[in-house]
Amino acid sequence: MSEAFIVGAAMIPMAKHRESSYSGLALPAVLNALASAGLKPSDVQSVICGHAFGGMLTGQRIVKEMGISTVPVTNVDNACSGGATALHQAWKDIQAGRHEIVLVIGVDKLTQFGGGTLPLVLEDPEVQQGMVMPALYAMRARRYLHERGAKPSDLAEVSVKARRHGARNPYAQFRKEVTVDEVLASRYICEPLTLLQCCPTGDGAAAVLVVSDAVRKRLGLPAVRVAASILHSGSMTTGFRDMLRPEITYHSAADAYEAAGIGAADVDVVELHDAFTIAELVYYEALGLCKPGESADYLKAGKTTYGGDVVVNPSGGLLSKGHPVGCSGVAQAVEMYWQLTDQAGARQVDKARIGLSHVTGGGIAGLDHGACTVHLFESTV
Ligand SMILES: CC(=O)CC(=O)SCCNC(=O)CCNC(=O)[C@H](O)C(C)(C)COP(=O)(O)OP(=O)(O)OC[C@H]1O[C@@H](n2cnc3c(N)ncnc32)[C@H](O)[C@@H]1OP(=O)(O)O
Numbered sequence: 001m002s003e004a005f006i007v008g009a010a011m012i013p014m015a016k017h018r019e020s021s022y023s024g025l026a027l028p029a030v031l032n033a034l035a036s037a038g039l040k041p042s043d044v045q046s047v048i049c050g051h052a053f054g055g056m057l058t059g060q061r062i063v064k065e066m067g068i069s070t071v072p073v074t075n076v077d078n079a080c081s082g083g084a085t086a087l088h089q090a091w092k093d094i095q096a097g098r099h100e101i102v103l104v105i106g107v108d109k110l111t112q113f114g115g116g117t118l119p120l121v122l123e124d125p126e127v128q129q130g131m132v133m134p135a136l137y138a139m140r141a142r143r144y145l146h147e148r149g150a151k152p153s154d155l156a157e158v159s160v161k162a163r164r165h166g167a168r169n170p171y172a173q174f175r176k177e178v179t180v181d182e183v184l185a186s187r188y189i190c191e192p193l194t195l196l197q198c199c200p201t202g203d204g205a206a207a208v209l210v211v212s213d214a215v216r217k218r219l220g221l222p223a224v225r226v227a228a229s230i231l232h233s234g235s236m237t238t239g240f241r242d243m244l245r246p247e248i249t250y251h252s253a254a255d256a257y258e259a260a261g262i263g264a265a266d267v268d269v270v271e272l273h274d275a276f277t278i279a280e281l282v283y284y285e286a287l288g289l290c291k292p293g294e295s296a297d298y299l300k301a302g303k304t305t306y307g308g309d310v311v312v313n314p315s316g317g318l319l320s321k322g323h324p325v326g327c328s329g330v331a332q333a334v335e336m337y338w339q340l341t342d343q344a345g346a347r348q349v350d351k352a353r354i355g356l357s358h359v360t361g362g363g364i365a366g367l368d369h370g371a372c373t374v375h376l377f378e379s380t381v
Contacts, residue, residue: 002212004094005223005380008037009337011206011330014173014322018111018203022054025205026062026107033103033207038219041066044209045099047073048089050082050106051326053113062105077326080273081231081361082106083206084329084373090210091229100212106330110201118201118325126365134198136363137276138190140243144278145192147244152192154296156183158277159196159319161305166316168347171331173202173322197277197319204324206331216380222341224355228260228376234367241368248372249286249360256356256374257288264288267310267376268352269339271332273359274317284312287358287374311349314339329373332357340379353379 010032017025026049034041044066049059059073078085083106090102113119117132124131144150160180166172178196186195216223232255234248257263264287272287274280281295289310290298298304304312315321315335318328336355338344355377362370 001095002097002214004091004210004226005213005216006208006226006333006337007211007216007219007221007223008033008039008209009207009334010036011171011334012204013171014202014204014324016111016202017109020109020203022051022058022107022109023062023065025109025203026105026207027065029205029207030062030066030103030105033209037209037221039101039209041068043101044068044071044103046093046102047071048076048086048102048104049073050076050084050086050329051108052077052079052082053108053110053325058107059105078371079362080275080323080325080328081359081371081373082326082329084332084357084359084375085231085371087208087210087329087333087375088229088231088373091226094210094212100215102210103207104210104330105205105207106327107205108324108326109203110324111203113201115201120363124365126363131363133363134190134193134276137278138193140282141192141278143243144281148293148296150296152184153180155192155197155277156180157299158274158280159183161299162274162313162317162319165314165347166320169316169321172316172320173200174320193276199275199318199323202322202324204322204327204331206327206334208330208333208337223380224337224340225378225380226375227262227378228256230256230259230374232372234364234369236366238366244282246282246286246368248368249283249358252372252374253287253358256376260376262354262376267354267356269314269349269355270310270312271315271317271335271357272312274313274319275323277319280312283358287356306349314344314347314349329357329359332359333375336377340377341381
């Protein structure tokens with residue numbers, strides 16, 4: 001069994017790239033990731049492509065443009081977790097000794113829908129009743145305000161931090177800082193969530209090279225070890241569900257910490273799934289960054305920004321960087337690679353050695369979410 005390492009990474013700036021095809025989005029990320037690892041397209045032994053809305057054979061359409069052939073290409077759909085699931089599959093392949101150099105791509109183009117909320121699967125009974133993602137998270141937010149005695153400004157603080165971090169990130173879709181008042185004054189999407197508390201729709205692509213220990217040693221490059229890679233689907237329940245206890249994230253995080261022998265207190269930098277402000281607060285608790293019930297105070301005390309206990313979403317997170325669904329898990333891995341190899345520029349987390357990324361996928365009736373992926377990374381620099 002070989003351990004898996006990331007030795008190269010790249011992404012394109014997230015934005016509304018209306019004129020680009022899926023291959024057009026992905027190719028610059030792929031070629032720059034290869035270049036950063038000193039590898040050629042022909043060195044790649046397997047390609048795994050995460051996307052949600054690219055249609056059939058998205059990965060093959062990208063690989064065709066790379067000028068390589070016969071390499072096995074796998075497409076992975078796990079909604080927002082698609083990219084992270086692709087990374088999980090690469091980790092498994094490297095561990096099993098099937099391949100030594102795997103290219104992982106995450107890509108999605110949400111501008112194809114022309115605006116509004118994301119299209120969901122119509123056979124889902126909750127979707128038939130009108131469930132859309134902002135509504136799901138608005139219910140969580142209402143529950144949080146009710147149970148915790150929190151204020152809407154507690155939610156808004158998440159966006160303020162996200163935008164402050166994102167302002168340092170040239171790859172972020174939104175780079176302007178905002179105040180609590182501006183967040184609260186933006187238009188309601190689904191009360192209590194306002195526009196600036198929702199991740200935007202946009203387009204993006206990211207790529208990482210995952211290699212075996214032997215290849216890492218041969219390349220001699222700064223590398224990040226994948227210390228744990230956990231994928232869970234949700235547990236079915238037809239009755240009451242505690243919306244402030246996202247069980248799929250609790251389980252995935254606990255398994256990741258156990259697999260890596262790493263505790264939450266050891267983590268220096270986190271990229272978590274802040275699709276809406278409320279998500280970040282409940283995930284602080286589920287990832288064990290703070291105790292249940294303490295998330296709003298933990299944020300307000302500055303514990304999750306530079307100078308605090310752990311820097312959460314230095315990239316700006318989904319709220320600021322953007323959330324092109326199937327791309328996001330790979331974009332998180334790119335940020336982890338940059339942070340843990342001291343290449344994150346103005347947003348570098350000082351002495352970052354251990355990183356955690358977390359992404360959940362898909363609203364689905366009866367489940368907390370459809371998929372959850374948690375990765376732990378360790379710097380080898
Ligand atoms: C399990 C899981 O948890 C899975 C998940 O990840 S769920 C999350 C998946 N992603 C989503 O659900 C996307 C959430 N966001 C949305 O649905 C939509 O962006 C929205 C309903 C909030 C707004 O959609 P819309 O009204 O059609 O806005 P849109 O046409 O995109 O943009 C209108 C303007 O608002 C701006 N805008 C849109 N979203 C913005 C945001 N979050 N912050 C700031 N500005 C925003 C746009 O830039 C645009 O400005 P300009 O006119 O100056 O260009």
